[in-house]
Every structure is written in C-alpha cells, then in structure tokens.
C-alpha cells in the first residue's frame with residue numbers, strides 16, 4: 001500500500017511531545033512491513049537544518065489558494081530509510097521559525113491558522129500533482145492525518161477530488177493524539193480554507209463562535225482513531241471530551257482506539273547509545289551505572305541502594321498532573337529519596353517545580369529544557385517514573401519506563417490504565433503502581449512505592465514483568481494495516 005501520513009512532528013526532526021515519536025515509529029513499522037510510506041511535515045527550521053534534510057531535493061513548486069490570495073510554496077523530499085519518504089512543505093514566512101507553534105513568552109503565533117491551513121492545502125495539492133504523474137508519484141491508498149495541525153486534510157482532499165474529478169485516496173484516517181488541542185481560530189479564518197459556505201456552520205467547522213480544525217478531522221475522515229482503547233471511550237464523555245464529546249459520539253461507529261507502541265530502535269536499554277551503560281532484563285548491572293550517572297549529571301547526592309530515585313519527564317502542563325506532584329511536595333522533602341524532573345511548559349509550573357528543587361538541592365533536581373539524551377538517562381537511571389496525568393490519550397513514557405526496568409507510578413486514565421497493571425493488586429503480572437488522578441491517591445501510591453522498594457525481591461519481580469512485556473510497534477502497525485484495509 002501507499003500510505004501517506006500528515007503530521008506536524010516527526011522524530012528525530014522536530015519534536016515537542018509524543019506525536020513525533022508515535023508517527024515516526026508507526027511510519028517505520030509500516031515501511032518494515034513492505035509498505036511505501038510518505039510523511040508530510042512542515043519544513044520547520046529545525047527540520048531543514050537536520051543533516052538528513054540538508055540534502056532534500058526540490059520536488060514541486062506550489063501555488064496554494066489561501067482565501068483571496070495565492071501563496072507560493074515548495075515541496076522538498078528526502079528518504080531517511082528504505083520505504084520511507086519525507087515530504088517537507090516549505091514556505092519560509094510560515095515555517096522558518098525557531099519553534100513550531102509559538103514561544104514561551106508570547107504564546108501561540110497569531111498566524112497559526114494561516115500556517116496550518118496552508119500546510120493542509122499544500123499537502124492536498126501535492127497529492128493531486130503526484131496522482132497525475134502516474135507510477136512515479138505518490139498516489140495514495142490511505143491518507144492518514146494526525147492531530148489538529150493536519151486535521152483539515154481529509155476534508156480538503158475530498159473537496160479537491162470533487163473539484164478536479166480526480167481520485168486522490170481510497171481511504172482517509174484521522175488520529176486524535178490529544179483532544180485538548182483543537183486548532184481553534186477566529187471564525188474569520190474560515191475564509192482562508194476556501195471551503196463551501198455550508199461548512200462554516202455547526203455541521204462543519206464552527207465551534208462556539210470560532211472554528212476548530214480538529215472538529216473537521218473528526219467529522220470528515222472515513223475512520224477516526226485515537227491512541228488507546230480507554231481514551232476512545234473517555235472522549236465520548238463530557239469529563240474527557242474537552243467540549244467535543246458530542247461530536248465524537250456522532251462518529252462512534254467509525255472510532256477505534258489503537259494503542260501506540262514504542263520504537264525498539266530508539267527505546268531499548270540493551271542498545272541505547274544515549275546511556276553510559278546498556279542493560280537488559282537478564283542483567284541489570286548497567287542500570288545501576290545509569291542511576292549513579294543520572295544523580296551526578298543533576299548534581300544530586302549519591303543514593304544508596306535503599307533510597308528510591310523518582311523521575312519525571314513531560315510537558316509541564318495541567319494534563320500531566322504537575323499540580324498533583326506539587327501537592328505531594330512534602331513527600332519528596334521529607335522522605336529519604338531523590339527526584340529528577342525534566343520538562344518545559346507553563347511558566348507558573350516551571351517556577352513552581354524550580355522552587356521545589358531549591359528547597360532541597362541535594363535531593364531534588366529540575367531541568368527546564370527539551371533534552372532527548374537527558375530523557376533517556378532519566379528513563380534508565382530512575383527507580384520509579386511518575387505520570388500523575390489528569391488525562392492521557394496513550395502516554396509513551398510509562399511504556400519506555402517498563403522497557404527500562406523503571407517502575408511507573410501512573411494515574412488510572414486513558415492509555416496509562418490500558419498499559420500499567422498495579423503490582424499491589426496483581427502480584428503475578430503487575431508492572432507498576434496506579435492511582436486515581438487525585439493528590440491523595442497519588443500520595444497513597446508514593447507510600448506504596450516505598451514499601452515496594454524496601455522489598456527487593458518483589459521490586460525486582462515487578463521490574464521483570466515490565467521489561468518482558470512487548471510494546472513494540474509491530475502489533476500496533478498490524479492493527480493500522482487492518483484498518484487501512486477496511487477491516
């Protein structure tokens with residue numbers, strides 16, 4: 001099959017969160033299965049500067065209709081591995097910026113609606129040009145769009161097919177990686193889509209007096225997926241639907257929850273080049289070295305075997321339960337333990353976690369940056385990994401943690417509930433500790449972690465259960481394959 005993914009992030013070229021990892025790993029797994037995979041990505045500065053992309057060849061010059069104007073753009077291609085081509089949609093005015101969506105100081109860029117409507121239209125225009133080129137082009141069996149940035153593609157594609165009398169894709173799929181990000185823009189931006197007027201209203205893109213691109217993805221794709229079975233159920237409820245639960249319910253018959261996997265080429269402690277020592281379930285000596293290196297790297301006091309090291313890596317946002325962590329500050333200050341937090345995000349959370357570290361600088365460290373290598377060292381060097389998310393579509397770090405023998409402590413929501421079994425409730429299979437998403441329940445789980453850590457043989461058994469689980473993408477990719485085949 002020719003499978004076209006459309007995404008705003010792709011590891012290792014541009015990443016602000018799990019979207020980048022998920023699409024990269026799915027694309028690679030599908031290519032491994034012999035499919036021809038294309039991934040469309042905005043030509044952000046970071047991507048263009050990556051060594052793989054420096055050699056990208058110009059494939060198309062585009063003229064993209066955006067409201068009353070036609071804007072020029074360019075599509076460049078490179079192939080990082082067999083079976084996979086990356087298409088960069090370039091227009092420097094929109095994408096030659098340091099950050100993809102906005103800056104910490106000023107928030108989202110004002111022209112995000114223009115930027116991503118342009119991106120979606122450029123993708124469809126490229127597919128149209130390539131479909132006309134016969135065998136050499138990338139006529140798609142499936143066009144699979146991810147999250148709000150790409151959510152207009154399935155709709156724009158069908159509109160273009162009608163306008164040009166040309167079939168561009170057999171099937172469109174839209175995946176919700178996070179329904180909290182909705183591509184909301186002022187209603188006046190609708191004009192930039194050049195869509196028929198009837199799509200301006202409540203049956204179309206309208207959302208509480210504004211427009212929402214994710215709503216278009218949900219309504220106008222042949223199939224809608226999200227990244228865990230439980231989140232597929234949750235987003236149909238007011239509690240987790242972020243205002244779109246009613247819209248999601250109208251598509252319940254085509255909605256599927258397919259669990260993400262992890263890319264073993266990137267997240268495997270036996271081969272991970274970002275670690276000072278490698279290890280596996282059969283020999284954990286390397287993990288102890290990573291633990292010591294982690295503490296040293298963050299300037300923390302060495303920790304004896306009995307002192308638990310907690311790690312946390314995430315965007316510092318409400319979603320990730322930073323408030324629950326802060327509500328449990330006393331636990332980390334009082335107990336003999338270490339805590340390392342890596343993250344960036346909301347200014348008030350950054351300040352609050354930095355203030356927590358300042359209260360116990362030999363025990364608690366905070367690193368407020370995006371740092372891929374540091375995230376691997378935390379996954380490997382910690383004894384426990386914290387994910388007290390208020391909601392979590394899938395979550396990747398709890399799977400990385402299990403693969404790295406780092407026991408996850410997670411809230412019982414979304415994909416976390418689908419992938420972590422509580423060791424106190426299920427001694428035979430338990431891989432972590434789970435709690436409901438409240439500060440009190442997290443406190444209880446933290447205390448249970450002390451008891452678990454004090455019982456070395458039980459802790460080792462929980463580690464082994466996690467390390468021996470198979471979270472590889474091969475399984476998830478087969479589920480997508482079946483979906484692409486209409487099964």
Ligand SMILES: Nc1ncnc2c1ncn2[C@@H]1O[C@H](COP(=O)(O)OP(=O)(O)O[C@H]2O[C@H](CO)[C@@H](O)[C@H](O)[C@H]2O)[C@@H](O)[C@H]1O
Nearest residue numbers: 017018019022177314315343369370371375393394395396
């Ligand atoms: N400061 C930092 N430095 C280095 N790395 C950092 C970092 N902060 C975060 N990361 C990394 O970003 C990724 C985060 O992935 P998640 O899936 O846990 O969450 P995210 O909410 O971004 O993704 C959304 O999409 C994914 C993919 O579908 C869903 O799993 C998830 O539930 C949904 O919210 C991990 O690889 C993590 O290590």
